[in-house]
Every structure is written in structure tokens, then in C-alpha cells.
Amino acid sequence: MEVILADSAGFCFGVKRALEITEGEIEKAGGRVYTYGPLIHNEIVVDDLEKKGVTVMEEDSDPTEYPPGVVIIRSHGVTRDVMEGINGAGHVVVDATCPFVRRIHDLVSDHSAAGEYIIVLGDPAHPEVKGIVGWCQSKDISVISTADEARKFELFDQKSVFLVAQTTFNVKKFKDFVEILKGKGYDINALNTICNATKERQEEASRIAGEVDAMLVIGGKHSSNSRKLYEICSERCKDTMFIQTAEDFTPPKPWSISKVGITAGASTPDIIIEEVFKKCQN
Ligand code: SF4
Structure with a gap:
């Protein structure tokens, strides 16, 4: 079976940048490091950060309830009030909002x-x-x-x-x-402010979905860009599946298709994409 993997699948520039900023803060921090909400819509990445000592500050919570530390604003950004509230509570804001x-x-x-x-x-x-x-x-x-x-x-x-x-x-x-x-x-x-990474990912996903018998979209269940990819692929390929990890995907037996396509949302780590790719090949 032929497996077509989208070149644009996986972390986008903004997500990579937010992760690098967070890793940098973990290395230099002498104190607490928080992310304002989960850094990205991917439980594996968030759990890994937690193991490295990063705490998720609940969105819409009162920042004064958390001992002072560094608070990383994720790529989605926040309101001006939230930014000022965190600052006012004695935390240091590190802004990883995507440019x-x-x-x-x-x-x-x-x-x-x-x-x-x-x-x-x-x-x-x-x-x-x-x-x-x-x-x-x-x-x-x-x-x-x-x-x-x-x-x-x-x-x-x-x-x-x-x-x-x-x-x-x-x-x-x-x-x-x-x-x-x-x-x-x-x-x-x-003003069309749709990010090019999103546009290219959507166009490539749509093109591949139009060429294959089945399409796999990998992404977190709360990831808006992944759900949109699923919508787009479903319009071109009726056998489109939305999965979060390789474990969610059990190829039907027999699977009488000759071509499968794979794309992934902006917060999907490469390791998950590789696992799904290998599972399809096998
Ligand atoms: S705007 Fe969003 S999708 Fe585009 S690079 Fe930034 S974080 Fe990624």
C-alpha cells in the first residue's frame, strides 16, 4: 500500500518557537515555571513538560493563587487584561505569542x-x-x-x-x-490574517485527500486547526479518520485500499506522525 505523508504535517513555526522558549526557561529557571493553559493541544507534550517541572496555570484562574514564577504565554496569545493580571500578581511574563x-x-x-x-x-x-x-x-x-x-x-x-x-x-x-x-x-x-502555515497545510491536505482511498488526520481532540483539517479532508475523501495517536488507529482487516494519506495538526509531535506512518506501511 502506498502511504502519502503531507510535508506540512506537524509542528508549525509558532508552536516550535513556544516550545523552544519554554525549554529555555526550564533550563535557566531558578524558580517555578508555568504555562498559561496547556502550552499546546497535545497531552504527550504537556505531560512531558510537567515531568520537567512546568505547571499549567489554569486559564481564567486568579494568578495571585499561584506562588510567583515565570509564566509563559502560549502561541495563541491572551487578552491585554490577562497579561496585566499576571504581571500585577508578581509573576514574570514570558510572551511566546506567535508573532x-x-x-x-x-x-x-x-x-x-x-x-x-x-x-x-x-x-x-x-x-x-x-x-x-x-x-x-x-x-x-x-x-x-x-x-x-x-x-x-x-x-x-x-x-x-x-x-x-x-x-x-x-x-x-x-x-x-x-x-x-x-x-x-x-x-x-x-485583511486575510490566516497564517500561511495553516493555508499550506489545508491546501496540501485537501490535495492529498483527493488522491487517496483513505485519509488519516492526526491531532489533539481540542485542536481547532486539526479539526478543520478533518473537515477539509472529509469533503474530498469519504474515508477520513481523526486520530490522536497511533493507538487510536486500527486498520480494518482486510483493508482493501491502495493509497492512504496522512496529515497532522500544528501541535502533533513528529514521533506520533512517524508511528502512524509505520503502522500504515506495515
Ligand atoms: S499563527 Fe498559529 S498556525 Fe501559524 S505559525 Fe503561528 S501558531 Fe502556528
């Missing part, structure tokens, strides 16, 4: 300060989106996650609109939703 996400924070902050209405395309429950919303300097902000919400969106004050997207948003949905909103006649400045 691509940081850029969205700055844009939202600047454009909202200039009086524009902000629209964020993304999942309102996702930490990255919550963080982005938290840099808006006014209450004039909406998060839109579905085409229906885009169709129902109404702007009562005729302001100009500045639109950004969660970095892992689906590229096709971005274009569709912007079209729907522009069709309402608003003055919209839409």
Missing part, C-alpha cells in the same frame, strides 16, 4: 482606537479569538463563525469595518464570509 497572532492584536488595537468596527472571523470559544477580542479598545467588535451569522450581521452605526480572521480559519470560508458581508454595502477593509 502572526501578535500582529492581529496590534491591528485590532490600532483600528479599534481609530474608531472602526472590528469583525473577527473565527470560533468565539477558541483562546486565540478570545485573546484577539481582548485587544479591542472599544465595544464595537463581533465574532462571526458561520455563514448564517455573516448573513444576519447588521451594523447600526454606519462605521467603516476592519475585518481579520483567526489564524487557523478556513480559507474558503474566509472568502465566502467576506463576500456575504461586502454584499451588505458596508465599507469593509478585510
Whole structure:
């Protein structure tokens, strides 16, 4: 059986950078090291960090309840209030927010300060989106996650609109939703802030899914970019499976397919990808 592994599968630049920053802090720390929430959506990596002495500071908890230490902000970023709260509680903040996400924070902050209405395309429950919303300097902000919400969106004050997207948003949905909103006649400045790593990963996954008999998407169950990959691959290949580790995958016997494709979300370690790859080959 032929196994096609996506070149883009696995850790992205932002996740690698956050891990390197964390490893650096572990090495030099004389005291406690926390990550604000799990560093990435992968239990194996989080457990490994815990063994090295890193504690997860619960999101939305009171930072004063934790003895002072170094608090690493993960690649998703956080709101301005959270950042200030951690600082104010006597911790040292080490900001590992991905520079691509940081850029969205700055844009939202600047454009909202200039009086524009902000629209964020993304999942309102996702930490990255919550963080982005938290840099808006006014209450004039909406998060839109579905085409229906885009169709129902109404702007009562005729302001100009500045639109950004969660970095892992689906590229096709971005274009569709912007079209729907522009069709309402608003003055919209839409900036495609979807990260290239995400775009390339989604395009490659879609291409491979269109060429194979079965497709495996590896990712954490809470990983938004992995779930989006699953959605995209399912549209092209009806035999698409979402797994977290090689153990989740038992090839049916007999498995009468000639080609299987593999992709993985941005927080999937190489070791898991290799295990799944070998299991398919065997
Ligand atoms: S997916 Fe892109 S924006 Fe998100 S952490 Fe990775 S490199 Fe940064």
C-alpha cells in the first residue's frame, strides 16, 4: 500500500518557537515555571513538560493563587487584561505569542482606537479569538463563525469595518464570509490574517485527500486547526479518520485500499506522525 505523508504535517513555526522558549526557561529557571493553559493541544507534550517541572496555570484562574514564577504565554496569545493580571500578581511574563497572532492584536488595537468596527472571523470559544477580542479598545467588535451569522450581521452605526480572521480559519470560508458581508454595502477593509502555515497545510491536505482511498488526520481532540483539517479532508475523501495517536488507529482487516494519506495538526509531535506512518506501511 502506498502511504502519502503531507510535508506540512506537524509542528508549525509558532508552536516550535513556544516550545523552544519554554525549554529555555526550564533550563535557566531558578524558580517555578508555568504555562498559561496547556502550552499546546497535545497531552504527550504537556505531560512531558510537567515531568520537567512546568505547571499549567489554569486559564481564567486568579494568578495571585499561584506562588510567583515565570509564566509563559502560549502561541495563541491572551487578552491585554490577562497579561496585566499576571504581571500585577508578581509573576514574570514570558510572551511566546506567535508573532502572526501578535500582529492581529496590534491591528485590532490600532483600528479599534481609530474608531472602526472590528469583525473577527473565527470560533468565539477558541483562546486565540478570545485573546484577539481582548485587544479591542472599544465595544464595537463581533465574532462571526458561520455563514448564517455573516448573513444576519447588521451594523447600526454606519462605521467603516476592519475585518481579520483567526489564524487557523478556513480559507474558503474566509472568502465566502467576506463576500456575504461586502454584499451588505458596508465599507469593509478585510485583511486575510490566516497564517500561511495553516493555508499550506489545508491546501496540501485537501490535495492529498483527493488522491487517496483513505485519509488519516492526526491531532489533539481540542485542536481547532486539526479539526478543520478533518473537515477539509472529509469533503474530498469519504474515508477520513481523526486520530490522536497511533493507538487510536486500527486498520480494518482486510483493508482493501491502495493509497492512504496522512496529515497532522500544528501541535502533533513528529514521533506520533512517524508511528502512524509505520503502522500504515506495515
Ligand atoms: S498556525 Fe501559524 S499563527 Fe498559529 S501558531 Fe502556528 S505559525 Fe503561528
